[in-house]
Amino acid sequence: MQYISTRGQAPALSFEEAMLTGLARDGGLYVPSEIPTMSHGDIAALAGLSYEEIAFRVMRPFIGDAFTDDEFQEIIAKAYAGFRHDARAPLVQLAPNHFLLELFHGPTLAFKDFAMQLIGQLFQASLSRAGKRVTIVGATSGDTGSAAIEAFKGLSNVDVFILFPHGRVSDIQRRQMTTPADDNVHALALDGDFDDCQARLKDMFNHFEFRDAVGLAGVNSINWARVLAQVVYFFSSAVSLGAPHRKVSFTVPTGNFGDIFAGYIARKMGLPIEKLVIATNQNDILHRTMETGSYTKSGVVPSISPSMDIQVSSNFERALFDMYDRDGGAVSQLMEDLKSGSFNVSQGALERLRETFASGRCSEGETMATIKAHIEKSGEVLCPHSAIGVKVAEEHLGATPMVTLATAHPAKFPAAVSDACGVNPALPPHMADLGSKSERVTQVPNDLAALEALVHERRAR
Numbered sequence: 401m402q403y404i405s406t407r408g409q410a411p412a413l414s415f416e417e418a419m420l421t422g423l424a425r426d427g428g429l430y431v432p433s434e435i436p437t438m439s440h441g442d443i444a445a446l447a448g449l450s451y452e453e454i455a456f457r458v459m460r461p462f463i464g465d466a467f468t469d470d471e472f473q474e475i476i477a478k479a480y481a482g483f484r485h486d487a488r489a490p491l492v493q494l495a496p497n498h499f500l501l502e503l504f505h506g507p508t509l510a511f512k513d514f515a516m517q518l519i520g521q522l523f524q525a526s527l528s529r530a531g532k533r534v535t536i537v538g539a540t541s542g543d544t545g546s547a548a549i550e551a552f553k554g555l556s557n558v559d560v561f562i563l564f565p566h567g568r569v570s571d572i573q574r575r576q577m578t579t580p581a582d583d584n585v586h587a588l589a590l591d592g593d594f595d596d597c598q599a600r601l602k603d604m605f606n607h608f609e610f611r612d613a614v615g616l617a618g619v620n621s622i623n624w625a626r627v628l629a630q631v632v633y634f635f636s637s638a639v640s641l642g643a644p645h646r647k648v649s650f651t652v653p654t655g656n657f658g659d660i661f662a663g664y665i666a667r668k669m670g671l672p673i674e675k676l677v678i679a680t681n682q683n684d685i686l687h688r689t690m691e692t693g694s695y696t697k698s699g700v701v702p703s704i705s706p707s708m709d710i711q712v713s714s715n716f717e718r719a720l721f722d723m724y725d726r727d728g729g730a731v732s733q734l735m736e737d738l739k740s741g742s743f744n745v746s747q748g749a750l751e752r753l754r755e756t757f758a759s760g761r762c763s764e765g766e767t768m769a770t771i772k773a774h775i776e777k778s779g780e781v782l783c784p785h786s787a788i789g790v791k792v793a794e795e796h797l798g799a800t801p802m803v804t805l806a807t808a809h810p811a812k813f814p815a816a817v818s819d820a821c822g823v824n825p826a827l828p829p830h831m832a833d834l835g836s837k838s839e840r841v842t843q844v845p846n847d848l849a850a851l852e853a854l855v856h857e858r859r860a861r
């Protein structure tokens with residue numbers, strides 16, 4: 401299995417190389433050269449298996465010879481051992497044809513743990529075998545950073561630096577990043593928004609001298625291994641609702657397009673997914689693009705669903721690559737156009753997008769109203785991101801069962817939840833002392849040279 405860049409100018413890599421590299425050297429994102437498929441029988445045989453066993457069968461064809469079956473099974477077992485629900489990703493019913501996939505039972509209470517815990521184990525296995533050390537730099541709108549720190553803290557072969565937008569993450573998200581005491585963890589509060597964090601991260605990757613000097617590795621949602629880990633719960637949930645004998649649709653609270661792109665991969669592998677519904681908050685660039693074909697940046701407006709406050713949706717490039725028949729030149733041109741603020745999706749590509757994806761947008765008021773309505777209707781306390789999914793899903797309900805992804809635990813966003821419905825969601829007992837631990841954080845300017853100097857200085861040698 402080889403991985404190729406969406407911009408067509410970087411060398412093809414193995415799974416392990418693509419995982420350790422993150423962003424391709426031509427600025428593109430790695431995707432598998434072809435998508436392995438699972439037959440009707442292969443999918444039917446997943447029924448009744450454990451999450452870990454499904455994970456093994458779904459991901460195995462993508463990893464090539466990076467690990468033996470035994471090694472890979474052990475990696476998966478370690479990755480999900482810290483989850484606090486036996487099903488890992490349980491489904492609960494909201495309405496006759498509407499289900500909620502709870503993805504918040506991992507160590508940092510957001511779906512990011514599914515990918516990050518796995519990637520931590522994959523990095524550890526790969527680096528210790530090769531006797532190598534890497535510097536991980538990540539950008540976060542809140543949940544990726546805490547999940548990365550939780551997954552990599554204390555590991556001997558990595559330093560981890562996390563850039564988050566100063567003042568724009570929730571108290572709990574910040575504390576999850578700033579309270580781990582491990583020496584290899586560095587939380588950096590950047591003066592700017594999430595798109596600035598993401599842009600500086602890309603700059604570091606495109607500065608090859610720096611990239612090679614520190615052994616830069618990326619674990620943002622552009623990392624293929626993260627997308628892959630997320631493919632698994634589309635299978636586990638669809639199968640428990642009757643796939644492959646019945647079709648299922650999904651609604652995904654979307655920011656960087658990583659989670660929903662994993663659903664797209666599941667569909668390409670043969671899982672009978674009818675529609676993948678993109679749910680956005682007021683930062684609705686993806687919804688506007690689906691409606692008009694014009695991908696036009698506007699400023700990020702901070703919302704009560706901060707993990708979706710994004711205007712440049714990195715993983716969307718992977719979808720475009722397919723919609724343009726895997727023409728790296730065409731994708732490069734779109735990304736070049738975006739530097740001046742926008743690009744237009746061709747009519748053909750837009751039609752293809754609409755065959756698979758639908759979309760909707762949810763305002764701040766609607767998010768609050770949905771949280772309130774659901775606590776009254778079903779007793780389910782939704783986090784603001786999940787509420788956006790539920791609201792948009794309700795606009796797309798039909799004969800096919802709908803699964804909405806609940807991307808975070810409500811206790812990660814207590815202010816928004818209690819404003820909406822008067823209930824103050826409690827943190828699970830294992831995290832109850834978060835507010836009393838001391839914090840370690842460095843405030844940094846939105847400046848590439850200053851950031852690179854800091855990474856050089858802080859990383860262990």
Ligand SMILES: *Cc1c(COP(=O)(O)O)cnc(C)c1O
Nearest residue numbers: 543655656657658659707807808
């Ligand atoms: C990251 C995140 C999202 C958005 O997921 P993408 O893969 O970036 O589209 C939604 N909700 C929560 C809680 C998140 O942490």
